[in-house]
Amino acid sequence: MTARQDKLVAKYGTWQSPITAELISSSMLGLGEIHVDGPDVYWNELRPLEGGRYVVIRRTPDGSRREVNPPPLNARTRVHEYGGGSYAVVYGGAVFSNYDDQRLYHAQDIGEASALTPQDSTRYADGVFDPYMGRVICIREDHGGPEPLNSIVSVSTLNGGVGDILVSGNDFYAAPRISADGKMLAYLTWNHPDMPWDAAELWTAELLRDGGVGKQAKVAGGEGEAVLQPRWSGDHVLHFVSDRWNGWWNIHCLRDGKVEALTKIEGEFGYPLWRLGQSCYDFVNPLFILCAYSKDGIWRLAELDVPTGDLSDIQTPYTAISDVRVGGAFGYFIGASSREPSSIVKMNLRNRNIEVLRQATHLEWDDNYLSPPEPITFDTAGGARAHGLFYPPLNANYKGGDDELPPLIVKVHGGPTSSASAALRLDIQYYTSRGFAVLDVNYRGSSGYGRAYRQSLNTVWGEADVDDVCAGALHLAQAGKVDRNRLAITGGSAGGYTVLAAMTFRDVFAAGSSHFGVSDCEILARETHKFESHYLERLIGPYPQRRDLYHKRSPIHHVENLKRPVIFFQGLEDPIVPPNQAQMMFDALRKKGVPTAYMPFEGEQHGFRRAQNILRALEAELFFFSRIFGFIPADEIEPLSIENLP
Numbered sequence: 001m002t003a004r005q006d007k008l009v010a011k012y013g014t015w016q017s018p019i020t021a022e023l024i025s026s027s028m029l030g031l032g033e034i035h036v037d038g039p040d041v042y043w044n045e046l047r048p049l050e051g052g053r054y055v056v057i058r059r060t061p062d063g064s065r066r067e068v069n070p071p072p073l074n075a076r077t078r079v080h081e082y083g084g085g086s087y088a089v090v091y092g093g094a095v096f097s098n099y100d101d102q103r104l105y106h107a108q109d110i111g112e113a114s115a116l117t118p119q120d121s122t123r124y125a126d127g128v129f130d131p132y133m134g135r136v137i138c139i140r141e142d143h144g145g146p147e148p149l150n151s152i153v154s155v156s157t158l159n160g161g162v163g164d165i166l167v168s169g170n171d172f173y174a175a176p177r178i179s180a181d182g183k184m185l186a187y188l189t190w191n192h193p194d195m196p197w198d199a200a201e202l203w204t205a206e207l208l209r210d211g212g213v214g215k216q217a218k219v220a221g222g223e224g225e226a227v228l229q230p231r232w233s234g235d236h237v238l239h240f241v242s243d244r245w246n247g248w249w250n251i252h253c254l255r256d257g258k259v260e261a262l263t264k265i266e267g268e269f270g271y272p273l274w275r276l277g278q279s280c281y282d283f284v285n286p287l288f289i290l291c292a293y294s295k296d297g298i299w300r301l302a303e304l305d306v307p308t309g310d311l312s313d314i315q316t317p318y319t320a321i322s323d324v325r326v327g328g329a330f331g332y333f334i335g336a337s338s339r340e341p342s343s344i345v346k347m348n349l350r351n352r353n354i355e356v357l358r359q360a361t362h363l364e365w366d367d368n369y370l371s372p373p374e375p376i377t378f379d380t381a382g383g384a385r386a387h388g389l390f391y392p393p394l395n396a397n398y399k400g401g402d403d404e405l406p407p408l409i410v411k412v413h414g415g416p417t418s419s420a421s422a423a424l425r426l427d428i429q430y431y432t433s434r435g436f437a438v439l440d441v442n443y444r445g446s447s448g449y450g451r452a453y454r455q456s457l458n459t460v461w462g463e464a465d466v467d468d469v470c471a472g473a474l475h476l477a478q479a480g481k482v483d484r485n486r487l488a489i490t491g492g493s494a495g496g497y498t499v500l501a502a503m504t505f506r507d508v509f510a511a512g513s514s515h516f517g518v519s520d521c522e523i524l525a526r527e528t529h530k531f532e533s534h535y536l537e538r539l540i541g542p543y544p545q546r547r548d549l550y551h552k553r554s555p556i557h558h559v560e561n562l563k564r565p566v567i568f569f570q571g572l573e574d575p576i577v578p579p580n581q582a583q584m585m586f587d588a589l590r591k592k593g594v595p596t597a598y599m600p601f602e603g604e605q606h607g608f609r610r611a612q613n614i615l616r617a618l619e620a621e622l623f624f625f626s627r628i629f630g631f632i633p634a635d636e637i638e639p640l641s642i643e644n645l646p
Helices: 021-027 426-432 451-455 464-478 494-505 521-527 535-539 547-552 555-561 580-592 611-629
Strands: 030-037 040-047 053-059 065-067 087-090 093-097 104-109 112-115 122-130 135-142 149-156 160-167 172-178 184-190 201-207 213-221 227-232 238-242 250-255 258-261 281-285 288-295 298-305 311-314 320-327 330-336 343-348 354-359 374-379 385-391 408-412 437-442 487-492 511-515 566-571 596-601
Touching: 021 426, 021 611, 030 087, 030 320, 030 330, 030 343, 040 087, 040 320, 040 343, 040 354, 053 093, 053 354, 087 122, 087 135, 093 122, 122 149, 122 160, 122 172, 135 160, 135 172, 149 172, 160 184, 160 201, 160 213, 172 227, 184 213, 184 227, 184 238, 201 227, 201 238, 213 238, 213 250, 227 281, 238 281, 288 320, 298 320, 374 464, 385 426, 385 464, 408 464, 408 494, 426 437, 426 611, 437 464, 464 487, 464 494, 487 494, 487 611, 494 511, 494 555, 494 566, 511 611, 521 535, 521 547, 521 580, 555 580, 566 580, 566 611, 580 596, 596 611
Parallel strands: 281 320, 408 437, 408 487, 487 511, 511 566, 566 596
Antiparallel strands: 030 040, 040 053, 053 065, 087 093, 093 104, 104 112, 122 135, 135 149, 149 160, 172 184, 184 201, 201 213, 227 238, 238 250, 250 258, 281 288, 288 298, 298 311, 320 330, 330 343, 343 354, 374 385, 385 437
């Protein structure tokens, strides 16, 4: 679609856009988990058109790309249910976890892979190759008992097997990392009821010649301190990220038995450990570190001079940066901006020249179809302040009438410790290019603003987050930027819970869309998986002692208050928020006579990965909002059955 010189005046929501659900679902890859091995760079990419399969890619210096895991093998782990750290590079190949059976496979030659671990109840993740012993040291999660058992094990790349236990006894482990000389192991660990962003500890252990571990010592972390991303420099100094300095995740090191803060900024060199394998820094050499940090919702690339502590920003076009790695004279990272999709980026460390190795999509649009985010901060309940990214409607060919304000969609991220990203979000641009305004809220509890803000949701989940999303929407309405009578809200997982709570306990939004959201906090506390089995104790209160709070904040118990339309989207194989959470709420609204719709998806888990389901969910949500707000979209959308709609 080409841009018109004179824009047409048309009703908000009805604008024709080139950013279609079909293009989004069929062209977008998920990129992550960068590793460097000599001159080669590896990454893992999610392919919706292959049924949500993850493929490890090896790129060689001549520019050729090869798939490491042959089809139908799917390089995705389910450790902690959220996965991450699905493969380790091993001599030009990889040892990876296969999603269907959760066994480790060794791909020694491109296109061939053999199983290392047996067909049983174990899962593996976050591995690192030990070249001195010919093994992968990784996290093992054994689901053979009443509760999964987590440990650090070593698996021989030659003989395989279930793995020899190196460290065990605690509830959780992460990030086993080996020193360059193969003599030391560093790892993270934590126990219930803590989550890793509350009180993860950093330990070291001697690696013995017989393959076992010797003396172990705690280095940092524990109550009041959360440690992330341990890594050894080339001169065998242990580095890590900790929030011990003023509650912000900064880079530290252990030198001569003492912990030193290498950076001291009110920014974050990490993010909550929902997924394993994160990397926000790597060593250029023992004196310089390439790193990424976030401040006020924007990520920056920087170089840290270790001896002096000088942190120098590196100018890039990217506002979202992750997976930082270094190999030789090059740095690698995943970069994105509000106008550029996620990309595997290679940067020359000498002249800072950038080369894009892979993009999440090769589709291009006129910038006049892409609404740039505007960071906003607004007052909320209790004299607090909350944050967000505001996207006004924008289309090269259309504008709204002078007598109309645009409808608003408030997006609520999950976690709830996740955060809104300034990266290009085509699901947001899908709406803004059709005439909607969008607010992506970093409500209290979000990461990126320090430990105090992250913990400000403790005991008040379902209240403070709801106050913040409502305050953000009303702030924009009072400023005359959006239509007060056409406010909608959408979110997934914990964000889906906030959607339902806002629709139930507040009278702000005219419509809601819950993607695999929680409707009954008590059932979630009883039925959820091990990783989150005590999470609600921090967010709400101890269970069952404060069962009254769980009942009070569960939308399913207060359906009499919910009078506005809600649509539900749910994966039927979701182990984190089981399908009964959506089904119960849908049944209750249908019985009550509230307009509602329910779309379950076979074969989907927590988040949709298959192209046809991504497409259907996007279009169905737009169709639902269009019926509630009384306009006809320009798109040809398969009709959706909405119960109780006149």
